[in-house]
């Protein structure tokens with residue numbers, strides 16, 4: 001999996017926070033799409049739709065072997081080829097072989113996060129194959145040597161001026177920051193690629209077992225181009241992206257386009273069932289579907305996390321998450337960012353390695369509200385934290401921070417005993433005194449405590465605890481308990 | 494090697510699921526039609542109702558930049574296509590060439606004489622035309638016929654058929670689709686019901702307006718990699734004004 005650039009979670013988050021263009025875009029994105037998706041769900045005529053579809057997703061996953069077999073049979077019956085790849089390396093090797101066999105010089109890609117997950121660009125480039133992203137956002141990010149920072153809007157971290165300079169340099173056009181002019185320049189350049197490429201490489205939004213077809217969704221038309229004009233079409237499909245029936249596909253499609261972009265339907269929804277047929281003047285000579293596991297079966301086997309495989313990668317959870325909404329996508333160090341990334345990246349690429357992700361989220365629950373398939377991401381984030389705290393041999397997780405664990409053990413002891421707790425309070429109150437600033441807050445701690453005050457002030461311990469105050473009040477008014485309780489309530493009101 | 498891979502792969506899934514061999518029934522149940530979807534079959538609609546659907550489609554087409562033309566006759570439709578051809582300039586080449594699907598509805602349009610006046614060349618994408626690819630790449634307009642149109646989302650459905658390739662609605666800068674009023678449906682669910690009745694279902698596409706992108710600062714631009722303009726010509730036998738009377 002292509003993960004973690006050179007920056008750590010904290011560093012990349014800082015960078016995101018300091019990028020004014022990203023901050024502006026994120027605000028706009030969240031105000032429009034995040035809130036819009038919530039409103040869309042509220043106005044669904046059938047309020048049971050999401051839970052019903054989620055149930056279908058889970059039932060289908062429970063029969064994933066049969067579903068995939070049926071899909072593969074359907075595609076093979078139309079002359080398409082299906083390859084089951086257990087690992088990223090197997091998938092890459094298959095596509096590389098194919099490219100070699102067919103003497104492929106140029107590959108045009110439709111947006112596919114799975115392709116980034118398995119790192120296929122590098123595998124093809126190693127053979128001297130030119131790989132061109134054709135989704136405008138992905139193309140911009142590729143030219144800039146950067147990484148996508150949103151599932152649906154890859155170059156949200158760049159503004160029109162940056163893109164203008166980039167195009168002036170790479171496409172040799174006079175500098176402009178006018179989006180229509182920039183889009184036209186990319187359209188012209190990419191058209192040549194799309195019309196002359198030997199292989200189109202796409203993802204797969206849904207595979208349908210009943211009809212033996214895959215569905216691809218786009219607004220730009222690049223995916224249709226990539227699946228129509230080149231001699232070969234290779235679709236990469238995460239094994240969980242399957243539905244049982246055409247009806248399931250339709251309803252999921254509607255949730256996907258609503259959740260992702262508040263559209264009734266994307267501009268193009270293509271159904272692909274195999275290679276070009278007798279009498280078709282266009283379409284690919286060969287169609288290959290590569291179904292990828294790459295760690296998904298492990299998620300499937302764990303009832304705690306199986307639910308995450310119901311995800312349809314709509315990006316709605318990114319559009320509402322308060323953490324993603326500030327730090328942007330790069331901090332997540334993976335093609336999958338936001339709340340979904342915080343769950344799925346550790347599960348696919350190592351829980352310890354991506355320990356920061358689940359700890360960075362706030363567990364506020366907004367992603368669960370907005371998710372079209374009602375994925376309980378906060379629950380799974382908490383489960384990941386639990387594994388990091390205590391370790392889990394089944395997932396090869398070692399306790400993330402033994403020192404922290406020790407502190408919590410000690411804390412458990414302290415709060416378990418009244419005497420210890422009171423001694424601790426006294427001690428801490430005395431120790432904190434020199435750190436309290438003029439605003440009455442602790443502005444800065446040192447040593448291992450420094451992390452707590454990095455980026456925020458700490459509230460000092462109160463001079464007396466509730467218990468102590470209660471004791472004080474009641475020792476004065478002993479014998480008049482009822483009265484003081486009523487008074488207390490009155491005060492509160 | 495491929496078969497082995499599949500077996501290993503599926504066995505790993507079975508192990509993950511912990512399924513025994515008795516699951517076949519349940520999977521078949523999952524494939525059975527569900528009756529909890531709101532869809533109740535396509536009602537038999539009269540002309541008036543079809544015209545109402547057309548109005549609904551036109552309302553939804555506006556925001557998508559899909560231009561709808563209502564034509565009462567084949568002559569009117571041909572004139573409409575000719576006007577669009579005259580008024581627009583080729584984006585990529587200099588010659589004015591048009592590709593048109595090999596479809597009875599389109600062949601019935603008297604286009605040749607109209608376009609010849611402006612020396613616009615027409616190529617049909619019939620199966621025996623070996624140069625479809627070159628013609629399509631050179632063309633600035635592609636004319637197709639839509640199997641159905643969906644009112645609720647202003648979407649057309651195109652089935653790939655011999656002589657009706659996918660590139661006609663994709664590669665030229667302008668896409669003109671022609672539809673008969675009778676082929677108007679209300680919802681996506683209705684369209685899917687029709688799609689699923691198609692024998693030998695293979696490649697098809699749902700199209701809602703010209704291609705577009707909002708990748709640069711969220712600003713919407715029509716014309717990404719597909720057509721930058723799309724027209725839908727709806728053939729009705731009588732003027733649409735009747736529906737409002």
Ligand code: SF4
Nearest residue numbers: 311312314315317371
């Ligand atoms: S978890 Fe839900 S909201 Fe997030 S991308 Fe997946 S389907 Fe969309």
